[in-house]
Amino acid sequence: MLEPSRPGRFRRFLAELKRRKVYQVGAVYVVVGFAVAQGAEYLFEMIGLPVVASRAVLILALLGLPLALELAWAYELRPDEGPTEGRSPPKGPLPEGSLPGGSGPQSAARVASEPGASIVVLPFDNISPDPSDAYFADGLTEEITASLAGVHDLRVTSRNSATVIKKEGADTQAIAARLGVGYVLEGSVRKAGDALRVTAQLIRADTDEHLWSERFDGALSDVFGMQEEVARSIVRILELHLKPDEDRRLAARPMDDLRAYESYLKAREESLKWSRDALEHALDHLALARARVGENAVILAGIGYVYSQFANMGLYDRDYLARAEEHARRALELDPDNPEAHMVLGFLYQEGLEDLDRSVYHLDRSLDVKPDDPHALTWHVIALSLAGYNDEMSAAAERLLEVDPLTPMSHGMRGLALQIQGDLEGGLAKMETWSRSSPGGDAPSMFHAHALATVGRRDEALTILRREFTSEAEEMW
Numbered sequence: 001m002l003e004p005s006r007p008g009r010f011r012r013f014l015a016e017l018k019r020r021k022v023y024q025v026g027a028v029y030v031v032v033g034f035a036v037a038q039g040a041e042y043l044f045e046m047i048g049l050p051v052v053a054s055r056a057v058l059i060l061a062l063l064g065l066p067l068a069l070e071l072a073w074a075y076e077l078r079p080d081e082g083p084t085e086g087r088s089p090p091k092g093p094l095p096e097g098s099l100p101g102g103s104g105p106q107s108a109a110r111v112a113s114e115p116g117a118s119i120v121v122l123p124f125d126n127i128s129p130d131p132s133d134a135y136f137a138d139g140l141t142e143e144i145t146a147s148l149a150g151v152h153d154l155r156v157t158s159r160n161s162a163t164v165i166k167k168e169g170a171d172t173q174a175i176a177a178r179l180g181v182g183y184v185l186e187g188s189v190r191k192a193g194d195a196l197r198v199t200a201q202l203i204r205a206d207t208d209e210h211l212w213s214e215r216f217d218g219a220l221s222d223v224f225g226m227q228e229e230v231a232r233s234i235v236r237i238l239e240l241h242l243k244p245d246e247d248r249r250l251a252a253r254p255m256d257d258l259r260a261y262e263s264y265l266k267a268r269e270e271s272l273k274w275s276r277d278a279l280e281h282a283l284d285h286l287a288l289a290r291a292r293v294g295e296n297a298v299i300l301a302g303i304g305y306v307y308s309q310f311a312n313m314g315l316y317d318r319d320y321l322a323r324a325e326e327h328a329r330r331a332l333e334l335d336p337d338n339p340e341a342h343m344v345l346g347f348l349y350q351e352g353l354e355d356l357d358r359s360v361y362h363l364d365r366s367l368d369v370k371p372d373d374p375h376a377l378t379w380h381v382i383a384l385s386l387a388g389y390n391d392e393m394s395a396a397a398e399r400l401l402e403v404d405p406l407t408p409m410s411h412g413m414r415g416l417a418l419q420i421q422g423d424l425e426g427g428l429a430k431m432e433t434w435s436r437s438s439p440g441g442d443a444p445s446m447f448h449a450h451a452l453a454t455v456g457r458r459d460e461a462l463t464i465l466r467r468e469f470t471s472e473a474e475e476m477w
Contacts (some may be wrong), residue, residue: 152233
């Protein structure tokens, strides 16, 4: 036990831990351990073992943490300088400068601290006669959010955080203060048969001044033009400069067939419900869309995303992973810049931790198109941490927290970055926020316990582990 009367020695000890990257090894160990436990859950289900067995794997992973830290101390192992013997090389050459620090495409985290305009698109109200048309209003909101998120001079709050703040019923200035944005876009959608009405208004948050408002009336087939006009109006009012590729993407149409597009929006809504049944429904909707329009990059990438979500939920069926990769690659054959397809491949290349540089590359490509996509940013933080690109990881985690501050996991990712940097107290504060906002979750509990242990609060860490994991493990044994 360290002597409390010797703060100088304690500080020197912490400095040595930081120099040897012991904290980094510990944090990355927790990331990997949790991923292994997720895979074990599905494996044990397949072979007939009780699900609590996977929790035992989690406990065993935690028990191995002290050994990992001891090895890090003894051999000065570092995530960015680990043994390379036996590591599989990237599957195919990567473009020059495609990795962090290169001269080519750079991580979207590069703009994490750059000043500029910022906006939240609140979920548009569904005022259609049929309440079941809410998916269309949500889809329109998502498309406008995605269009604006492709403008690199504009920081756009995620749909997740926008939905949370809308439900809280806060006024404009409170919304802006909570999310750290300068502008708020709100509106409504009325869909009746083939008739469509969209209203939108842009509000300056600090003065509550309505800078722009418009009502669009037309046929359902005009929806893409309405989406584009809303996005371009925001760009114009905020005096943002569009690059040629940004201008091209604003004018792009995901597909020509409106009924296929409706099926695509329904699939997107289902994929956000985080259940196996919902993902199966999403695949059904995407199959209908594909039957109408044939090979389409947006639909193929959507199918790849749904299959990847099965794996993300812990359903590690090799067939799901193969189908996710197959559809993502076919999407990129049609559209080499499709951000969702690149995001899917970025996630898949983290499987087995065998090709992390390629994971980083594909997530970079995804964020080049949509720098504020919270899903891509989350996987980017994980890929960068596992690959040892710690500075870039910190910037990506900061960006994630900026664009999605009301999603608990964003705080967890920022906490992980702070731990790897050696700011243990700052990391603990973020992990506590994550854990407090996600009671009973395996990942928040595991990361929270690890953060407590790193600052010497061992008894509190053990209390969390016993509360969350021990009873089920004892039941198994």
